[in-house]
Amino acid sequence: MAKQEMILLAMDPSPTLDLMQRALSAAGFEVAIVHNRPALDKSVQEAIPSLMLIGDTFAGQDGLTVSSEMLARFPTLPIILYANQDTTGLAKSILKKGLSGYLYPPLKMADIVDEVQRCLVRARTLGDWLRREVKRTTASLEEKAHISETERVKLEAIIANIQDGVIVMDEGQNILLINRAVREIFNLGEETPLTGKSLKAVITNDDLHALLDRTNEGVLKYHEINFDDGRVFNAQYTPIPKIGSAVTMQDISYLKELDRMKSDFIHTVSHDLRSPLTSILGYMELIERTGPLNQNQQEFMQRLQGSVQHITSLVNDLLDLGRLEAGFDTRRETVYLENVLRYSLDMFDTQIRKKKIQLDVEIAPGLQPVRANPIRIRQMLDNLLGNAIKYTPNEGRIRVRISMEEEQVVLRVEDTGPGIPPDEQNRIFEKFYRASNRPDDVTGSGLGLAIVKSIVDSHQGRVWVESTLERGSTFAVLLPAGE
Ligand code: ADP
Numbered sequence: 001m002a003k004q005e006m007i008l009l010a011m012d013p014s015p016t017l018d019l020m021q022r023a024l025s026a027a028g029f030e031v032a033i034v035h036n037r038p039a040l041d042k043s044v045q046e047a048i049p050s051l052m053l054i055g056d057t058f059a060g061q062d063g064l065t066v067s068s069e070m071l072a073r074f075p076t077l078p079i080i081l082y083a084n085q086d087t088t089g090l091a092k093s094i095l096k097k098g099l100s101g102y103l104y105p106p107l108k109m110a111d112i113v114d115e116v117q118r119c120l121v122r123a124r125t126l127g128d129w130l131r132r133e134v135k136r137t138t139a140s141l142e143e144k145a146h147i148s149e150t151e152r153v154k155l156e157a158i159i160a161n162i163q164d165g166v167i168v169m170d171e172g173q174n175i176l177l178i179n180r181a182v183r184e185i186f187n188l189g190e191e192t193p194l195t196g197k198s199l200k201a202v203i204t205n206d207d208l209h210a211l212l213d214r215t216n217e218g219v220l221k222y223h224e225i226n227f228d229d230g231r232v233f234n235a236q237y238t239p240i241p242k243i244g245s246a247v248t249m250q251d252i253s254y255l256k257e258l259d260r261m262k263s264d265f266i267h268t269v270s271h272d273l274r275s276p277l278t279s280i281l282g283y284m285e286l287i288e289r290t291g292p293l294n295q296n297q298q299e300f301m302q303r304l305q306g307s308v309q310h311i312t313s314l315v316n317d318l319l320d321l322g323r324l325e326a327g328f329d330t331r332r333e334t335v336y337l338e339n340v341l342r343y344s345l346d347m348f349d350t351q352i353r354k355k356k357i358q359l360d361v362e363i364a365p366g367l368q369p370v371r372a373n374p375i376r377i378r379q380m381l382d383n384l385l386g387n388a389i390k391y392t393p394n395e396g397r398i399r400v401r402i403s404m405e406e407e408q409v410v411l412r413v414e415d416t417g418p419g420i421p422p423d424e425q426n427r428i429f430e431k432f433y434r435a436s437n438r439p440d441d442v443t444g445s446g447l448g449l450a451i452v453k454s455i456v457d458s459h460q461g462r463v464w465v466e467s468t469l470e471r472g473s474t475f476a477v478l479l480p481a482g483e
Helices: 015-026 038-047 063-073 091-096 108-159 180-185 208-213 253-289 295-325 339-352 372-391 447-460
Strands: 004-011 029-035 051-055 081-082 101-104 164-167 175-178 224-226 231-238 244-251 332-333 356-362 370-372 397-407 408-415 461-468 472-480
Touching: 004 231, 015 029, 015 108, 029 108, 038 063, 038 224, 051 063, 051 461, 063 091, 081 108, 091 101, 091 408, 101 108, 108 175, 164 180, 175 339, 180 208, 180 408, 208 224, 208 231, 231 253, 231 461, 295 447, 332 339, 332 372, 339 356, 339 372, 339 408, 370 472, 372 397, 372 408, 372 472, 447 461, 447 472
Parallel strands: 004 029, 004 051, 051 081, 081 101, 356 397
Antiparallel strands: 164 175, 164 244, 224 231, 231 244, 332 370, 397 408, 408 472, 461 472
16 A cells, blocks of 8 residues: 555755655655755646655755645645754644644654654545545535425425415516416416516516515505406515515405495495385374374484484495495595585584583695595595594593695594504494494494595595594594695
């Protein structure tokens, strides 16, 4: 084994060099000798020695410096330095520079061979370990690469077969992945390669573009995408760190259809209910004309009248909601909110006085009008003010404010009523929902705020409530200003 190993002696000619050559050859090593730097470089590069032995001065250069340079290029080459004498700093410098060993006079042949053997064993152990590590790491990398490839194929198969539409994009909104469902939804053909293309260029649907323009808002859960043929999809947008983002889409056409059927139903039923109510009221008036009623009869008639009125207002509310939800409200005029407010407040004047409510109205100067249906705006104001009066106890306070905020007209109706529990504040805008803390003696249908929301929505506005339990509520409506 030693026979194949080549020891390179980089030394100036000297008796020690001869001794070394003899000792190593006798031990079975192949020995090569170089006396200058170019020969040394060439030999290390081409012959690749198993070990290099260098004098502490070599061809006029410092042996340690030459060794450092060699190690910088061939870090696994074992190097032994032959020093002319053993100084205290020698071992330290050798270690510092990363050499494997050193020799110094007086030299015996056995010392030379022993030191060379020792350094070779060490280098071999190190080399074996290094090879093993490289193999192990490569194997594990290969395994990982293999796993991720199969995982990727699996993932693609799952996404391809998911019924919902899935689009994955990079940070520049270019397509990374698009599944079969999306191709079907947008009629993109089964085979056309789309990866790498801009999503906006591939799909020209306005609603989808509007979603892509809103991506700075972060996760978006509800965004409707409408098609001319009546299909409606709900799209969600999710940013994916380090990749880009994903859009998923579900077909909600059947839900929309159900919603429409429900509105139709409410409309028909409410209409059919109104006619008999009108005739009940008519006959009640007639009864009063047939002759004097005793006190009991009069009281019953009054109660009947109250109940019929309650049902009539409920039916009217249902009819209104039906119309609003069906999108029949298309009338638009220039409306000054403060003018409509005056009419509404006039109507509630008696009730406000009766309950001894303190009313403050603050109208900011320079209000702009809104493009709206004045009848619906009046209805919205009536419902909000009506609620504020209804839920505020006697001698409470109501504050109504109208102001401009960034090209939008903002109405605030603040009261000192019972407030609304935080977890119910969104639900009160649902049809028939009445908050759990509403006072027992306050009657209602739970439709007023649903109507307010429908009106505000159809005017591209926003309505919300800020409320503290037992302190009061502020209902705010925001409408875009416009002539
Ligand atoms: P209702 O006919 O019950 O008043 P609304 O749709 O107008 O129906 O309101 C829904 C619910 O919201 C009410 O039942 C009530 O619990 C709550 N609510 C509405 N306005 C107020 C208010 N100003 N103060 C406290 N609670 C309110």
